[in-house]
Structures are given as structure tokens and as C-alpha cells.
Amino acid sequence: MKKENISKADYLAVFLSVLIILPYFICCLFLNYYADDFSMAIEISSISGNSIVRAIKFAYYYYMNWQGCWFSMLIDGFSPLILTGGNTVFLRIVAIVNLILLVFSIYRLVLMLTEIIGERNHKFLCFFSLIFVIFNIGCYKEILYWYTGMAGYSIPFVLYVLIVSEVLRITFLNGNLKYRKVVNLVLIILCTGGVLQVVGMLCYTLLLILIIAFIQKRKTRYVAVCFVLSFVGAIFNAVAPGNYVRHSVIDNTGIHIDQAMVQSLKVIIQELRILTSSISICAMVIIIIVAAKYGHKMQKDFDVKQTIVLSLGIVLLPYVTIFPYQLGYSGSELGDIPNRSMFLLDFSLIISFMILAFVFGAWLSRKTDLRIDTNLILVLSLVLLIMAIDHQMISNAASVRTFHNIRTGYIPEYSRKISEFYDMVDNSDDEEIVFDGFPNEVSYFQSITYDENPDVWTNKALAGYYNKKRIRITYEQ
Incomplete structure (x- = not known):
């Protein structure tokens, strides 16, 4: 077995990647339940049977009456509020595992891509550049810190990335372990039970891989089976009666495909302007280009036609991603x-x-013969990534702001106050709760908000879970 060449730049990339991700792991230690967590717990507790039976019945009910993402609803059906009686330790463990799987899936994808272009030795640098951008351009709190968000979005997304990584390995790197192929097919079935945005990404990505593999005259049987299975699963998800029930609640004037198409393009253009204004995106691109510049495998496998197909195909991925959402919500503005x-x-x-x-x-x-020390260029790229960003942009990076809110005690204190509020509601003998001084939202963390109007659904869900008639709060001044 050939020993991998791990450079100083690789060690630096791994170290910086850990620094970026660490604040998010720490935040997982301060989570509390919120919103749908309580409302779903009430519904599940009213269903007869053991935990498995209740979860299946719950998923079926939602499939017929609200949305087609049956696998996400199945996960929600095992509500930790029911299984643990509201213990937050389980929630926090789930969040940590979710984050580990998310980071691992991204690394796995980068590993496969760098292997395909013949530059596996630079996988850590490519991984760091991707992690730097994803975990700094925004705080995706609803997929990291919210149980319902993890079940509906994060877990299906992790499955999507792992599936694509494995299909790339089998198709382009001649992976041939039968048990992994079978496991991957099972993961496809589960993934198609997630939100339609992830399902659309899965179907489209597998189709793109199938087309490129066909052009390259590779074996396409397995990737074709994967695509067909994902497509059938997508249809099963899309035709769920619950999708149409939910859409009629959001917009009872019907489904507006033309409006969704226009709004999808509009939102992508707006978000592109925001992303491309970040120097971190530019630095990521520089690092990837340098790594690929010295690739050997990809330049032999990809001719002009295949390069055009890949480039045009991948450009359409964001459109495929946002279109299901815009269709379901009849077109939404970026905000x-x-x-x-x-x-x-x-x-x-x-x-x-x-x-x-x-x-x-x-x-x-293919076009140039310039040969210089790649490690030198990659280290310089890392320096560009870190030093060329002015102080204000560094201080506004999501991971830095998250760490600041942890270090200064904002997030721990916020979590403590929320926990004390829940304990007060649970232990109170009063059927109507009036609470003054509810903590204000904290940035770069999952804020838990209730309304001064006790009839708002989040207040009602909380009251129902704790067997109270009404809960009314006022915020800290």
C-alpha cells in the first residue's frame, strides 16, 4: 500500500479546519427543545402502540396530511421529548453526532473528488477551503441546533453527500465491494424520504454522473440503478397527498410553476452576488485550481465535450435545489x-x-507546462485565505462570531435562562403561566422565541406539552 505524502500545509489545513468547526461543537452542549419539537411530541403521545409503531403511524399520518418526507417524519416520530421525558442530554448528543456526520460526509466527498482528479495528496487543503466557506458565510442554526431541522434537512443531506461520494467511487475509481453497493441503495431509499430539495439534488446529481459515465464509456449499470431508484423514491415523495394539503394551506390558488421558475432564478442571482462578494470564496477557488492544475487523471479522462457537459450540468444544481422550495411556497423572496x-x-x-x-x-x-512547488503555492493560498481578509470580515465570520458569543457567555447564559424557564413551566401548579423577562434572541445560535400572544402556535405547543392552558411571556427590556 502506497504511503500518503502529508505535507506541512496539510497539517496546517487540518488544524485550521478543527478551529473553524470547534465552536459549533461547543454550541451543541447548550441546546434546548423548541417549536415543532413540542407540537410533534404532543401528536406522537396521542398515538397508541410502542415507540416503533407510533413512529410509523406518525410518519404515515404526515405523508397523507402534511408532506411526503416520510423518512424525516419517521425520525421525528422517535421524539426525544417522549423517549427521554424532555432530557436535553440526548438532544445534545444527537446534535454532536449530526455535526460529526455532516463534516465527515463533506470530507468524504472531497476525498473522492480529489482522488478522481489525481490529487489525493491535497485533499486536506481542498477540504479546509470548503469547510472555511461553508461554516463562515453563515450560521445554519436550523440544521445544527434544532432537532426537527436535523431530522428534516441535515440527516437527509448527509445521506445525499455519502451516496454521491460512494457512487463516484464505484463509477470512476472502480470500487466493487458488493455490501457497500447494497448499503448505498438502502441509503438512497431513505434519502428520498427527506425534504424534496435534497431529493431533487440527489436525482439530478446521479443523472449527471450517469451521463458523464456513459460518455466516458464506463460501466453504467450500477449508477443507472441508483438513479432509477432515486427517481422512483422522488415520485413517491412528490405525489404524497400531504404535499397538496400543505400547499393549499400556504396558497389555495393552485400550483404556480412559472412563478416558481422565475423566483428560483431571481433568488440564485441574488445569493450569487452575496457569495461572490466574499474573498473566502475567491481563495477557495484559487486553492482548488492549484490542486487541480497538477492533477493527472482528470486531464486524461475528460475531453472537451465531457468538460462542457460537467460544467453546464453542475451550474444547474443550485436551480434544481431551490426550485422544489419555490414550487411548494409559490415563490419566495431571498429574505x-x-x-x-x-x-x-x-x-x-x-x-x-x-x-x-x-x-x-x-x-x-493540459494547456500549460509551468511546474513549480505545489506545496508552496498551496501554503501561499492558505495565507491569502487568512491574511488577505480585512479585520472586519474576519470578526464577522460565523465561526468567529459563534466563538465570541460562547467566550463572552452570551450563549451559555441564554441556554441557562431557557432551561430555567422550561423547569419553571414544568414545576408550576398554575394552569396559566405568565412569565416576565424572557431572554431576547442571541445571534449565531438557535434562538427560542415565544409570543406575548398566548394563542400563537408555538406558545400553544409548549402549553400543550406541559399540560397548561395558556402561556404568555414578555421579553427582557
Whole structure:
């Protein structure tokens, strides 16, 4: 077995990656339940049967009456509020595991991509550049710190990335372990039970891999099976009666495909302007181009036609990602799209930048003969990534702001106050709760908000879970 060459730049990249991710792990230690966590717990507790039976019945009910993401609803059906009686330790463990899986899936994808272009030795640098962008351009709190968001978005997304990584390995790197192929097919079935945004990403990505593999005259049987299975799963998800029930509640004038198409393009253009204004995106692209510039495998495998197909195909991924959301909500402005959906859109845009950088770097490798020390260039790229950003942009990076709110005690104190509020509600003998001084929202963390109007659904869900008639709060001044 050939020993991998790990450079000083690789060690630096791993160290910096850990620094970026660490604040998010720490935040997982301060989580509390919120919103749908309580409302779903009430519904689940009213269902007869053991935990497994109740989870299945719950998923079926939602499939028929609210949305087609049956696998996400199945996860929600095992509500930790029911299983643990509201113990937050389990929630925090789930969040940590979720974050580990998210980071691992991204690393796995980078590993496969760098292996395909022949530059596996630079995988840590490419991984760092991707992590730097994803975890700094925004705080995706709804997929990191909220149980319902993890079940609906984060876990299906992790499955999507792992599936794509494995299909790339099997198709382009001749992976042939049968048990892994079977496991991957099972993961596809589960992934198609997630939100339609992730399902759309899965179907489209597998189709793109299938087309490129066919052009390259590779074996396409397995990837074709994967695509067909994902497509059937997507249909099963999309035709769920609950999707149409939910849409009629959001917009009873019907489904507006033309409006969704226009709004999808509009939102992508707006988000592109925001992302491309960040120097971190530019630095990521530089690192990827340099790594691909010295690739050997990709330049041999990809001719002009295949490069065009890949480039055009990957550019459409963000559109495929946001379109299901816009269709379901009859078109939304950028500011109205929830944090969890923006994560999927941003990832699709960032990974598109990454693939295009790989392609451009491979093209440079064919067209130029310039040979210099790649480690030197990659280290300089890292320096550019860190030092060329002015102080204000560094201080506003999501990971830095998150760490600041932890260090100064904002997040721990906020979590403590929320926990004390829940304990007060649980232990009170009063059927009507009036609480003055509820903590204000804290940035870069999952803020838990209730309304001064006790009839708002979040207040009612909390009251129902703790067997109270009404809960009314006022915020700290």
C-alpha cells in the first residue's frame, strides 16, 4: 500500500479546519427543545402502540396530511421529548453526532473528488477551503441546533453527500465491494424520504454522473440503478397527498410553476452576488485550481465535450435545489427563505464553484507546462485565505462570531435562562403561566422565541406539552 505524502500545509489545513468547526461543537452542549419539537411530541403521545409503531403511524399520518418526507417524519416520530421525558442530554448528543456526520460526509466527498482528479495528496487543503466557506458565510442554526431541522434537512443531506461520494467511487475509481453497493441503495431509499430539495439534488446529481459515465464509456449499470431508484423514491415523495394539503394551506390558488421558475432564478442571482462578494470564496477557488492544475487523471479522462457537459450540468444544481422550495411556497423572496433551506442552496452554489475550479485547473494542466512547488503555492493560498481578509470580515465570520458569543457567555447564559424557564413551566401548579423577562434572541445560535400572544402556535405547543392552558411571556427590556 502506497504511503500518503502529508505535507506541512496539510497539517496546517487540518488544524485550521478543527478551529473553524470547534465552536459549533461547543454550541451543541447548550441546546434546548423548541417549536415543532413540542407540537410533534404532543401528536406522537396521542398515538397508541410502542415507540416503533407510533413512529410509523406518525410518519404515515404526515405523508397523507402534511408532506411526503416520510423518512424525516419517521425520525421525528422517535421524539426525544417522549423517549427521554424532555432530557436535553440526548438532544445534545444527537446534535454532536449530526455535526460529526455532516463534516465527515463533506470530507468524504472531497476525498473522492480529489482522488478522481489525481490529487489525493491535497485533499486536506481542498477540504479546509470548503469547510472555511461553508461554516463562515453563515450560521445554519436550523440544521445544527434544532432537532426537527436535523431530522428534516441535515440527516437527509448527509445521506445525499455519502451516496454521491460512494457512487463516484464505484463509477470512476472502480470500487466493487458488493455490501457497500447494497448499503448505498438502502441509503438512497431513505434519502428520498427527506425534504424534496435534497431529493431533487440527489436525482439530478446521479443523472449527471450517469451521463458523464456513459460518455466516458464506463460501466453504467450500477449508477443507472441508483438513479432509477432515486427517481422512483422522488415520485413517491412528490405525489404524497400531504404535499397538496400543505400547499393549499400556504396558497389555495393552485400550483404556480412559472412563478416558481422565475423566483428560483431571481433568488440564485441574488445569493450569487452575496457569495461572490466574499474573498473566502475567491481563495477557495484559487486553492482548488492549484490542486487541480497538477492533477493527472482528470486531464486524461475528460475531453472537451465531457468538460462542457460537467460544467453546464453542475451550474444547474443550485436551480434544481431551490426550485422544489419555490414550487411548494409559490415563490419566495431571498429574505423569506428559512435558514435550513438556504443551507442547501448555499452548499449547491459552493460545490458548483468547487467543481468548476477543478475543471478549470485540469484545463490549465493540459494547456500549460509551468511546474513549480505545489506545496508552496498551496501554503501561499492558505495565507491569502487568512491574511488577505480585512479585520472586519474576519470578526464577522460565523465561526468567529459563534466563538465570541460562547467566550463572552452570551450563549451559555441564554441556554441557562431557557432551561430555567422550561423547569419553571414544568414545576408550576398554575394552569396559566405568565412569565416576565424572557431572554431576547442571541445571534449565531438557535434562538427560542415565544409570543406575548398566548394563542400563537408555538406558545400553544409548549402549553400543550406541559399540560397548561395558556402561556404568555414578555421579553427582557
